Amino acid sequence: MTVPGAEFVRALAAKDTAGLLAVLSPTVVFRGMTPGRFWEAGTAEATVHEVLYVWFEPADVVEEVLSVETADVADRHRVDYRLVVRNDDGRHLVEQRAYYDLDDEGRIAAVHAVCAGFRPLP
Numbered sequence: 001m002t003v004p005g006a007e008f009v010r011a012l013a014a015k016d017t018a019g020l021l022a023v024l025s026p027t028v029v030f031r032g033m034t035p036g037r038f039w040e041a042g043t044a045e046a047t048v049h050e051v052l053y054v055w056f057e058p059a060d061v062v063e064e065v066l067s068v069e070t071a072d073v074a075d076r077h078r079v080d081y082r083l084v085v086r087n088d089d090g091r092h093l094v095e096q097r098a099y100y101d102l103d104d105e106g107r108i109a110a111v112h113a114v115c116a117g118f119r120p121l122p
Contacts, residue, residue: 003070003079004023004077004100004102004106004107004108005068005070005077005078005079005098005100005108006068006070006079007019007023008020008023008024008079008098008100008108009065009068009079009081010065011023012052012056012062013062013065013083014062015053015056015062017048020044020047020048020052021044021045021048022107023107023108024044024047024048024107024108025044025103025105025107025108025109026043026044026045027042027043027044027109028041028042028043028044028047028107028108028109028110028111029041029042029109029110029111030042030046030047030051030110030111030113031111031112031113032051032055032111032112032113032114032115033113033114033115034055034115034117035115035116035117036117039051047111055115056085057087059087059088060085060086060087061085061086061087062083062084062085063084063085063086063091064083064084065081065082065083066082066083066084066093067080067081067082068080068081069081073099075101076099076100076101077099077100077101077102078097078098078099078100079097079098079100080095080096080097081095081096082094082095083095084121085118087118089118089120090120090121091120091121092118092119092120092121093116093118093119093121094115094116094117094118094119095115095116095119096113096114096115096116097113097114098111098112098113098114099111099112099113100112
């Protein structure tokens with residue numbers, strides 16, 4: 001059995017657009033917070049192209065998925081993940097936590113995410 005939160009992380013780390021669109025409901029409601037901004041999107045396409053691919057730009061390469069942890073909080077789901085990302089500024093640790101709900105087809109229908117930001121690694 002696949003866990004949507006873990007599939008989301010796998011697709012995000014690979015920048016797998018088709019995988020992200022498959023795990024997200026077409027009408028997903030996405031809300032996120034990064035250190036400098038609040039983000040919102042109301043469709044899977046907008047979530048991928050106007051949020052996630054802005055957070056992880058073309059020059060950002062996910063070198064390693066350090067951890068993925070999933071759990072339930074009553075009727076809501078949670079995924080925590082840590083990524084090592086390399087870009088022109090060097091290597092970074094990125095940690096995010098997302099709470100999400102599923103639609104009737106098992107796709108992610110609502111997301112509330114928070115990001116620690118790109119933290120420099122030696």
